[in-house]
Amino acid sequence: MNLWLWLLLSCLLAYAWKLVGYLVPATLLKNARTSRIAGTMTIGLLASLTVVNAAASGQELLLDARLGALAAAGVALLFRAPFLVVVLAGAGTAALLRLAGWN
């Protein structure tokens, strides 16, 4: 139930961001710094989420099969594979590495 609360609040805040763009005067768009921060934060958050999902387990850093998934995804992206193929490459590699005994 607690998760529902945070989830619905997230939905509300996401809609608030979207709507605020339509309600504020267009002159705010001239403020380059707002756009910059929205952009750099997008890059930083996605980089951080990649690392956390690849190498963190709670408050521990762990090198396991997920690292293989990261490498496989990187190779797939270098070959310009579509999103779903990249995701499948990550899943397949992690599954195979576990099958081979590396957790």
Added chain:
Amino acid sequence: MPLTFPSHLLQSPAVRVGLSISVATGLYGVSFGALSVTSGLDFWQTMALSLLLFSGGSQFAFIGVVAGGGSGLAAMGAATLLGMRNGIYGMQLNVLLHPKGWRKYAAAQLTIDESTATSTGQTDPLEQQRGFWTAGLGIFILWNVFTAVGALAGSALGDPKQWGLDGAAVAAFLALLWPRLKGKEPVAIAILCALATVLAVPFVPAGVPILVAAAVAALFGWFSHGPRDEGLEPDINPYDERRQHGSHPRGGSTAGDSA
């Protein structure tokens, strides 16, 4: 809207791009649905994210934090900070499309990377309208349908680790980051924030390292002077050369008019 609109519909470059991006983006809703239920959310929580939050990066962020053992508050923080760029898109689209009345509130919900990119990639005002609404509505419908498919498939899978679904999440985040790494500065930001994350993990509760990285990135954006649309690329570019339908590359938007 002129009465001739329907007969021209499939000849419109923006409508064709919008439909093609809808299929490509909608399909990867499968991976969101499957990962969400294996992260510990139930079917309806997963659907609520796709229907109500409706922004791929933020949805993945929310489940990514939950999967890593982070609190609901940290998940909300990551999702909300990642959603800031939709506010910038809203400002751009409001100038281009001038939606009135209820359309403004509908347009807001459909304001995401791909619908914005489809619209701003066109130069003709009518095509900008068609591109936005085709991509926005098309992705909304297909994203939700495929989220449901993925969520049902994910619940049937059993042990998610055996299927490498934690590896799939890693790959999904890298795939979301990848199109934004154009040039040295975005790469520098990504490396800096990855390092900040690794350093923070042992010292703060799960989920918080992501917010530390966000703060580092925000400081970088505040003090540096790079292009103002850096990091604001769509996950799937509608005007990619592989899916070209005779249209203009992105750049005709209001983002390029700085002095």
